[in-house]
Amino acid sequence: MLVTQYPVFQRFWYPVLPMADLADGPQSFTLLGQPLVLWLTEDGTPAALKDRCCHRSAKLSMGIVQNGGVRCPYHGWAYDREGTCTHVPQLDPGAAIPKTYRVESFQCQERYGYVWVCLSPDPLRPLPEIPEAADPNNRLIPQFYEPWHCSGLRVMENSFDNAHFSIVHAASFGVTEQPKPAKSEIVPLELGLKVYATVPVVNPPIQQQILNIPDSLTVREVESTWYVPFSRTLKITYPNGLMHLIFTAATPVSDSTSQIVQFCVRNDTEADASAASIIAFDRQVVDEDKLVLESTDYNTPVDVTVEQHMPSDQPGIVMRRQLAALIKAHETDLLPA
Ligand code: FES
Ligand SMILES: [Fe+2]
CATH class of the missing domain: 3.90.380.10 (Naphthalene 1,2-dioxygenase Alpha Subunit; Chain A, domain 1)
Known part of the structure; x- marks a missing residue:
């Protein structure tokens, strides 16, 4: 059984990182072959997006946390926890950001001191209760x-x-x-x-x-x-x-x-x-x-x-x-x- 070949494995929660690691800025983790960027948002909860900027594909995990979002290391586009692009430094202030400027987001939460991610919006099981x-x-x-x-x-x-x-x-x-x-x-x-x-x-x-x-x-x-x-x-x-x-x-x-x-x-x-x-x-x-x-x-x-x-x-x-x-x-x- 090769786990990446069966989409059902994406329908479970997995611990991916110690929460403490997010204090150092955005981190990367590959879950079931999917590269993720994880960071700490303004309210102290973790967020997870695909680790690939929709502009020129740079790794967001090499960026920084800015205003609770993650900022791409290449041209500085910033994304919120839903993957919506919230800032493009090259645009005039107030200019509309195209809706297509977005990155896929994933469910993410803290439990037992770790960041847990489910790649599917529809998990088959809750996190283990201990x-x-x-x-x-x-x-x-x-x-x-x-x-x-x-x-x-x-x-x-x-x-x-x-x-x-x-x-x-x-x-x-x-x-x-x-x-x-x-x-x-x-x-x-x-x-x-x-x-x-x-x-x-x-x-x-x-x-x-x-x-x-x-x-x-x-x-x-x-x-x-x-x-x-x-x-x-x-x-x-x-x-x-x-x-x-x-x-x-x-x-x-x-x-x-x-x-x-x-x-x-x-x-x-x-x-x-x-x-x-x-x-x-x-x-x-x-x-x-x-x-x-x-x-x-x-x-x-x-x-x-x-x-x-x-x-x-x-x-x-x-x-x-x-x-x-x-x-x-x-x-x-x-x-x-
Ligand atoms: S590649 Fe991310 S802003 Fe250009
Ligand atoms: Fe053993």
Whole structure:
């Protein structure tokens, strides 16, 4: 499956940039092959347009923010958040600006400290609702923002795959002596999936420190949620009541590249465990996954007969079936010009 070939993937919200990055002026991001310019408007909300001036095609992301709009770096035409050209410095003041001077705009909003974009005016699903992230008693720690050279589907499947811990994560939390995956309860949703499992893990010293537990062996209660198509939450609860919830999106940049956007939500404080140590541990785990995922085919089949499976692959099989059905249901949708 090549994500840019199916217009249905344009009908979902994706996190594209940390909000903080917009403080430095207009930024570029390519979503599903579509180059975007993103900037902060006067009321502090983000805006997204096609990154291509309608005059001579210069990249608007190389321009500046002016009066809440974005000004082209070439001849200085300025656009508002709807993509309407509001200023042409070369025209007499007060002269009418032709209505054809416009650039395509996209829906854009802030959530969880990130800018989210939907390329379609008609999204199939709202943004993922994460009540734990909205709870002011919890802290949200931005973790990773980086491109991976693999498909979003591989990243999602890997998140629900209990069978790789003892191999890929042997150096972090995997129990080498227990390659048999923990049993899990799989609950397919209409669009999405929930998986519940109790997973035995090893806690290396850094993990014992950030978990505030002396045990080197313990269990994690795991509740994983898949948000179609390429986001998930992994809510881990330890026996001492500590919650470590990870949100990960594999935002599709192109067929072969996904932007990993990850933050975590915890119900403890900086005094209990520093954000830096939490990020350091998750960095190790994420790097272990990245190494192997970047070795996989990005043209990931949704036809379940193409690759071989074992019983613990059931969540990935549910994902492939749902995506195949989604593609089929929308196969007559047109790709925009
Ligand atoms: S190319 Fe943008 S104003 Fe000329
Ligand atoms: Fe993993």
